[in-house]
Amino acid sequence: MLTKIVETKRKEVSALTLPPKVLVRKHSFYEALQNPNRTVGLIAEMKKASPSKGILKESFAPIDIGAHYEKVGVDAISVLTDQQYFKGSKHDLMMVKETTNLPVLRKDFIIDSLQVQESARIGADAILLIAEILTDEKLFQLYQEAVESGLDVLVEVHSLERLSQLLQTFTPAIIGVNNRNLKTFETDIESTRKLASYIPSSTLLVSESGILTHEDLTMVSSYGAKAVLVGEAFMKDISPSIGVRRLFGELEHA
Numbered sequence: 001m002l003t004k005i006v007e008t009k010r011k012e013v014s015a016l017t018l019p020p021k022v023l024v025r026k027h028s029f030y031e032a033l034q035n036p037n038r039t040v041g042l043i044a045e046m047k048k049a050s051p052s053k054g055i056l057k058e059s060f061a062p063i064d065i066g067a068h069y070e071k072v073g074v075d076a077i078s079v080l081t082d083q084q085y086f087k088g089s090k091h092d093l094m095m096v097k098e099t100t101n102l103p104v105l106r107k108d109f110i111i112d113s114l115q116v117q118e119s120a121r122i123g124a125d126a127i128l129l130i131a132e133i134l135t136d137e138k139l140f141q142l143y144q145e146a147v148e149s150g151l152d153v154l155v156e157v158h159s160l161e162r163l164s165q166l167l168q169t170f171t172p173a174i175i176g177v178n179n180r181n182l183k184t185f186e187t188d189i190e191s192t193r194k195l196a197s198y199i200p201s202s203t204l205l206v207s208e209s210g211i212l213t214h215e216d217l218t219m220v221s222s223y224g225a226k227a228v229l230v231g232e233a234f235m236k237d238i239s240p241s242i243g244v245r246r247l248f249g250e251l252e253h254a
């Protein structure tokens with residue numbers, strides 16, 4: 001699947017023309033995640049579908065979900081912009097950026113400089129770079145280009161092997177441990193525990209995927225995660241804000 005997605009991205013990039021730059025107020029993704037009001041920062045994701053789970057939310061309305069997230073006090077919003085596999089769009093991101101005052105992370109499979117420039121132009125505050133689909137050289141190049149364009153970067157990694165390797169090239173400011181193996185779709189929050197001790201203390205550790213309950217949140221926080229990235233649990237709850245409150249232990253789990 002991952003190989004297939006990257007192939008699709010190559011085709012998309014070869015047909016990509018840069019859109020005009022939208023004028024938006026930038027927010028620091030990095031600073032937002034260090035919310036002093038709680039022990040774990042929250043990046044709340046919106047995604048209509050995923051290759052592993054199919055449709056997650058039939059009545060998917062990005063502006064509405066963004067409003068829920070902002071009202072309930074999440075620290076940042078992640079918007080899936082991949083169309084083919086996640087049923088998202090760049091337009092979703094632009095709408096969310098326009099209607100909220102939160103930092104917005106562009107969640108996509110970025111393999112080329114053009115996509116980095118595009119992300120800045122559509123108003124993203126941060127981008128995801130997946131170490132498992134990039135060489136060290138490419139990852140570092142795209143990372144630097146993003147920073148030069150004023151974007152924060154969430155560098156995602158799944159295996160210890162890939163993590164150790166990339167740390168020999170550079171130390172990202174934010175590292176996300178994806179608890180989901182994108183090749184097998186197996187999800188296990190223990191991945192965060194296994195990798196946490198190898199991540200430099202100066203790096204902000206984000207635990208991504210498979211965090212469904214308050215217990216999961218407490219667990220990854222005890223492993224050293226300073227922030228979490230959660231999507232599915234919020235898409236499947238009665239409303240995204242109820243999902244957020246449940247995750248923080250303010251309501252019982254259904």
Ligand SMILES: O=P(O)(O)OC[C@@H](O)[C@@H](O)c1c[nH]c2ccccc12
Nearest residue numbers: 178208209210211229230231232233
């Ligand atoms: O829906 P979940 O299990 O809470 O996971 C959210 C997020 O971590 C996941 O969507 C994700 C993490 N890395 C990715 C890379 C591409 C697409 C999606 C992702």
